[in-house]
Amino acid sequence: MQTLRLSADATGLARAADLLAQGQCVAIPTETVYGLAADARNAEAVARIYQAKGRPSFNPLIVHVADIAAAEALADLDPQARLLAERFWPGALTLVLPLRADSRIASLVTAGLPTIGLRVPAHPAAQALLRASGAPLAAPSANASGRISPTSADHVLDPQGGLDGRIAAVLDAGPCPVGVESTIIGWPDGRATLLRPGGIAAEEIEAALGQPLAAHHGDPSAPSAPGQLTSHYAPNAPLRLNASPRPGETHLGFGQPGPFSLSDSGDLTQAAARLFDLLRRADEFGRPISVAPIPDHGLGAAINDRLRRAAAPRD
Ligand code: TXA
Numbered sequence: 325m326q327t328l329r330l331s332a333d334a335t336g337l338a339r340a341a342d343l344l345a346q347g348q349c350v351a352i353p354t355e356t357v358y359g360l361a362a363d364a365r366n367a368e369a370v371a372r373i374y375q376a377k378g379r380p381s382f383n384p385l386i387v388h389v390a391d392i393a394a395a396e397a398l399a400d401l402d403p404q405a406r407l408l409a410e411r412f413w414p415g416a417l418t419l420v421l422p423l424r425a426d427s428r429i430a431s432l433v434t435a436g437l438p439t440i441g442l443r444v445p446a447h448p449a450a451q452a453l454l455r456a457s458g459a460p461l462a463a464p465s466a467n468a469s470g471r472i473s474p475t476s477a478d479h480v481l482d483p484q485g486g487l488d489g490r491i492a493a494v495l496d497a498g499p500c501p502v503g504v505e506s507t508i509i510g511w512p513d514g515r516a517t518l519l520r521p522g523g524i525a526a527e528e529i530e531a532a533l534g535q536p537l538a539a540h541h542g543d544p545s546a547p548s549a550p551g552q553l554t555s556h557y558a559p560n561a562p563l564r565l566n567a568s569p570r571p572g573e574t575h576l577g578f579g580q581p582g583p584f585s586l587s588d589s590g591d592l593t594q595a596a597a598r599l600f601d602l603l604r605r606a607d608e609f610g611r612p613i614s615v616a617p618i619p620d621h622g623l624g625a626a627i628n629d630r631l632r633r634a635a636a637p638r639d
């Protein structure tokens with residue numbers, strides 16, 4: 325299969341919507357990372373996502389919709405969910421909600437769970453595509469399973485382990501502004517719970533709810549704690565965390581202007597936006613990688629989560 329690179333203009337968007345209607349997979353820009361999208365009501369199209377990514381099929385996918393009304397057609401929003409949706413959508417927040425019986429979502433999307441992960445993306449190209457296609461779009465990050473998430477169309481098509489030749493097209497809208505995946509909130513035991521730190525700081529969500537979020541406990545590799553596979557986002561090179569630079573290593577840090585600076589000014593939002601691209605570049609450099617300590621507040625929590633997975637022991 326030859327993978328088309330489409331620009332995010334009217335022609336490219338129409339072509340992408342067409343391919344999705346035909347049951348093909350298209351990589352699409354969102355404000356967090358590029359997603360590999362397919363019509364969530366079409367089981368065969370969704371199966372193509374798993375196939376292209378080589379993803380374990382027990383891992384459920386996030387479904388993207390244009391607005392809260394479209395979310396309500398698929399899931400039940402209780403008052404807390406509604407409050408978060410109104411405050412943070414469109415944006416980098418995924419809510420895991422009870423799936424409606426009449427949703428028509430392919431069960432492969434939810435891996436048979438009674439819940440569904442929903443997100444209204446803010447990226448203008450994602451919004452335009454959702455409106456042009458009219459379909460709810462299942463879209464995990466557009467990388468091969470276990471690899472670093474893509475924050476540009478070039479990452480999606482990377483000849484080393486990317487999806488070139490495995491998907492119909494990529495809609496190219498340049499780099500993703502947030503750079504780490506969405507924050508995931510669910511209510512597994514009735515309490516609002518942080519399932520994955522991400523592009524919206526947990527502190528902001530707690531402020532909106534007026535209460536602390538419960539922490540997620542459980543076996544990180546169990547299917548009931550999806551996406552929490554321990555080794556994930558993995559570069560090929562060994563990775564040391566909370567590290568000072570050593571000779572012979574590529575060091576990612578703060579306040580050291582140069583090609584591997586996460587942020588010259590120590591800005592965690594800028595560091596999140598650069599993180600995956602820098603990890604890829606450092607990996608291409610071929611030397612062991614070390615990363616300076618990252619403050620664990622705000623977007624630092626999401627950065628540290630991704631770095632721990634990148635450094636985790638591999639099979
Ligand atoms: O920013 C993002 O969230 C990106 C962009 C493309 O939207 N998407 C993304 O998808 O990161 P993915 O598939 O790489 O991660 C989805 C996470 C996984 O941990 C998955 O298991 C979890 O969401 N998830 C999806 N549906 C769920 C459900 N019903 N219950 C629990 N977790 C769910």
Ligand code: MG
Pocket residue numbers: 464465473
């Ligand atoms: Mg992913």
